[in-house]
Amino acid sequence: MRLFATLVVLGFRRWSTYRLATAAGAFTNTVFGLIKASITVGAIGAAGGELAGYDAQTGATYAWIVQALIAPVNVFNWNELALRIRDGDVAIDLARPMDPQFAYLAGFLGRAIHQFIPRGAPPLLAGALITGLALPATPLPYALGLVSVVLGVSVSFSVWWLANLAAFWLIELRGVLTLNVVAMGILSGLVIPVHWFPDWLATVAALTPYPSMLQAPVDVITARAEGTAALGVLAVQAAWLAGVLLLGRLVFARGARKLVVQGG
Amino acid sequence: MTEPIIQVRDLRREFVVRTPAGRLRRTRTVVAAVDGLSFDLAEGAAVGYIGANGAGKSTTIKMLTGILVPTAGTVRTCGLDPVRQRRELARQIGVVFGQRSQLWWDLPLAESFRALAAIHRLPEASWPVRRDELVDRLDLGEFLATPVRQLSLGQRIRGEIAAALLHSPRLLILDEPTIGLDVLSKERLRVFLAEQRALHGTTLLLTTHDMDDVQRLTDRVLVVDHGRLVYDGTLPGLTTQVGAERVMVVDLVEPVPDLGTVDGARRVAVESDGLRHRFAFTPERTTAGAILEAVGRRGQVRDLAIEEPDIEDVVRRLYLAQIRGDDPAAAP
Amino acid sequence: MGERLRPYRVLVGSRMRSQTTYRRSFVSDLLGSVAIGLMEFAEVYVVFANVDVLGDLDFAAAALVFALANVGFSMADLLVGHADNLPVYLREGTLDAFLLRPLPVLAQLITSDVSLRRLGRVAVSVVILAVALPLNDIEWTAAKVALIALTPLTATAVFAGLFVCAAAVQFWLVEGSEFTSAFTYGGAYASGYPASIFSLPMRLLFTFVVPAAFTAYLPVLVLLDLPGPPGTPHWLGWCAPLAAVAVWAVALLGWRAGLRHYTGTGS
CATH class of the missing domain: 3.30.70.100 (Alpha-Beta Plaits)
Incomplete structure (x- = not known):
């Protein structure tokens, strides 16, 4: 556990050198938040003031919280592992006396912690000033929400890990990574709450880990899922995390064996 | 007397350096990378421009080629104002930065040459002749079809030099062309450059860390230190003066x-x-x-x-001699 | 004229060839781009799975807005989108190489890449446009035919100009270049929706500062003879070419200043 903590801190440090880039990213997240909130509020207004349990205020809140979580959850790109596989550097990771998946997860979480406040606070602040935020008044949803965010970030990592592993077998990975971004973009609740999906799309989403990355944490933080329902959401997230991480380990082992046997 | 191909007068270039002072504040200092430089280069000369790292060599070259505006002073290259008449100047000079590629990394060399010929609007009828000459003299034939990113450093530099010479410039500027090359590649390059000079009378300005480059390729040495010219003369004269x-x-x-x-x-x-x-x-x-x-x-x-003797050592001796004002040969 | 353009023809041609050399990865990139186009449209689809109108537009009209905006943006992205990577060009010394060649730097930057894979998104937008157009009840006149033909071109010009503006600003920002994404990609995103859903300040921002509304929404109001939000003059829908000219004027002035800043301060 101490090793894990050290790796998390290291991941945090690596990202703290990019201050201006972080500010720029937060600004862009905020402007997109404004556009997204306008779209959700517009749709809710067109539906007569309420849409799948969201009113104008909670709909806007949804958009702002999602924007605040984009950077920590890392929606758009993670190809660190793929690059190391392509360059053969993954052999170094294999030689280290620690589990590679565990080490990369620590780095991913460290980055998320670093981004949490500087990338998360500006969209929330803008939301509070522009549309107002509908947030619960009791502490419990926030405590559970924090757990849910950590699980969401970890699920995102586990899926990125799996996508990156394709580098063991494919030379050009951009197609696979783009596919992951697209799936995440549609199914995680990034742009439209999953609760708005037509039945067929909702079923598709429920069969994937993507809603566990964004929709789940937002549901818990805003107390849309409360009490046992919230625990249920956390359980679903944890189950996806365990499943995808395990799958990632198996595939990694296959890839590593290929590397050892065929020499890359 | 014809106009010098490079004319530099009281050239000065300052940079603003911000260093963190405390958590949020930053101190702002002005540093002169080039500080009152004056020299002339005659057409057809071959000059080594040497100095320690950070002495102001690259800054000077950027001002000579129009990439950077001087803070004060004047530069004329090929009789032109490098910044104002950048495009006209670009037709008359060839520049190679040893550590930065000017080729298209994912295109084969042959394709890069074609693109450069088009960029310089070289006549369709004549440029392949020049290309073939360069390919032959630089031994590029074997990997003309290889994307640049797959070339070795030595191959790439030869490609860069061919690219810089394709439009037969009057002035060739090479910034650290032999850095990182093995002995054999260095030797080949020197032979080629000497030959090109003899054939076409191209003026050569060369920055380098390699004394052999200077000795083999140049007939005049300019030593720059802290942005100032500290020596202008021949190489034997330099070694005598500092006792290298x-x-x-x-x-x-x-x-x-x-x-x-x-x-x-x-x-x-x-x-x-x-x-x-x-x-x-x-x-x-x-x-x-x-x-x-x-x-x-x-x-x-x-x-x-x-x-x-290495260049760092020569420059250090010159510097020590200057501040003491005594016989440089006696410097430790 | 042909001779003047020869360098650019050769440059663009060699860029295109290099991309299609590796056929399999090119096809997979192309499919990725199609998927991104579909993802963007999925959002509009899901909204209209819940409501019948958004910002006074029905699904067919909203799809028309989306399609026109996205044809324009994806074309601009294909042609000039790489200008958004200016910091990479600065870091790798590519811009210095441009400065050492006898051609205008901006022209070299633009012709230094053509991301053919982005054709995937262009194709998706064109298909949506082709489907959405007949679904709308348009009283065609010669002027409207001219407008629908012109709109994708002016939209391309507006977004391309925005990319150049962004590149110009990036000369100063470098590390913080993502600031500009709020206006380029943000503008593109906003332009795909009826501007009537936005608050007045945002509508003004995306009309007169970042002229995204000119790329689709305002022309569509004219095509469908709709009034739009109160206070929106109807003739504004014809002003897209003016918006394009204005964006490019700012872009070229900004680029000049940016390049001066670069050669003035060095890297």
Whole structure:
């Protein structure tokens, strides 16, 4: 556990050198938040003031919280592992006396912690000033929400890990990574709450880990899922995390064996 | 007397450097990378522009080529104002930055040449002749179809130089062209450049860390330090002035603890219990051959090597000599 | 004229060839781009799975807005989108190489890449446009035919100009270049929706500062004879060419200033 903590801190440090880039990213997240909130509020207004349990205020809140979580959850790109596989550097990771998946997860979480406040606070602040935020008044949803965010970030990592592993077998990975971004973009609740999906799309989403990355944490933080329902959401997230991480380990082992046997 | 191909007068370039001071505040200091530089280069000359890292070499070259605006002073290159008349100037000069590629990394060399010919609007009828000459002289034929990113450093640099010469520029500027190259590649490049100069009379300006480059390719040396010109003359003149010594390392078959004195040379060290001896000398006082002969009379020589003075050392000596105002040769 | 353009023809041609050399990865990139186009449209689809109108537009009209905006943006992205990577060009010394060649730097930057894979998104937008157009009840006149033909071109010009503006600003920002994404990609995103859903300040921002509304929404109001939000003059829908000219004027002035800043301060 101490090793894990050290790796998390290291991941945090690596990202703290990019201050201006972080500010720029937060600004862009905020402007997109404004556009997204306008779209959700517009749709809710067109539906007569309420849409799948969201009113104008909670709909806007949804958009702002999602924007605040984009950077920590890392929606758009993670190809660190793929690059190391392509360059053969993954052999170094294999030689280290620690589990590679565990080490990369620590780095991913460290980055998320670093981004949490500087990338998360500006969209929330803008939301509070522009549309107002509908947030619960009791502490419990926030405590559970924090757990849910950590699980969401970890699920995102586990899926990125799996996508990156394709580098063991494919030379050009951009197609696979783009596919992951697209799936995440549609199914995680990034742009439209999953609760708005037509039945067929909702079923598709429920069969994937993507809603566990964004929709789940937002549901818990805003107390849309409360009490046992919230625990249920956390359980679903944890189950996806365990499943995808395990799958990632198996595939990694296959890839590593290929590397050892065929020499890359 | 025709107009010099490069004319630099009181050239100065400042940079603002911000360093963190405390958590949020930053101090702002103005640093002069080039500080009152003046020199002329005649058409057809071959000049080595040397100095330590950060002495202002690259900054000067950027101002000569129109990439950077001077803070003060004037530059004329090929009779043009490099920044205002950048595009006109680009047709008359070729520039190679050893550590930065100007080729298209994912295109084959042949394709890069075609693109450059189009960029320089070279006549369709004549440019392939020039290309073939360069390909032949630089031995590029084998990898013309290879994407640049797959070339070795030596191959890439040769490609870069061919690319810079494709439009037959009057002035060729090379920034550290031999950096990182192996001995053989360096040698090939030097032979080629000397030959091009002889054939086309191209003016050559070269920055380098390699004394051999300077010795083999140039007939005039400019030494810059802290943005100022500290020496302008020939290479032998420079080594005389600072007393830059070559060192001959002699390995003997049998240890001889003391070889005694050798005329014109200074014994620097005896190592490995008398198996290895080091003699420092300047070409003005004696030759490597004379030392070898003197040593050979006293012991059987198994191997020898000559260490050239390095540029950092020469510049340091010049600098020390200047601040003391005494005989540079006496500097430690 | 042909001779003047020869360098650019050769440059663009060699860029295109290099991309299609590796056929399999090119096809997979192309499919990725199609998927991104579909993802963007999925959002509009899901909204209209819940409501019948958004910002006074029905699904067919909203799809028309989306399609026109996205044809324009994806074309601009294909042609000039790489200008958004200016910091990479600065870091790798590519811009210095441009400065050492006898051609205008901006022209070299633009012709230094053509991301053919982005054709995937262009194709998706064109298909949506082709489907959405007949679904709308348009009283065609010669002027409207001219407008629908012109709109994708002016939209391309507006977004391309925005990319150049962004590149110009990036000369100063470098590390913080993502700031500009709020206006380029943000503008593109906003332009795909009826501007009537935005608050007045945002509508003004995306009309007169970042002229995204000119790329689709305002022309569609004219095509469908709709009034739009109160206070929106109807003739504004014809002003897209003016918006394009204005964006490019700012872009070229900004680029000049940016390049001056670069050669003035060095890297």
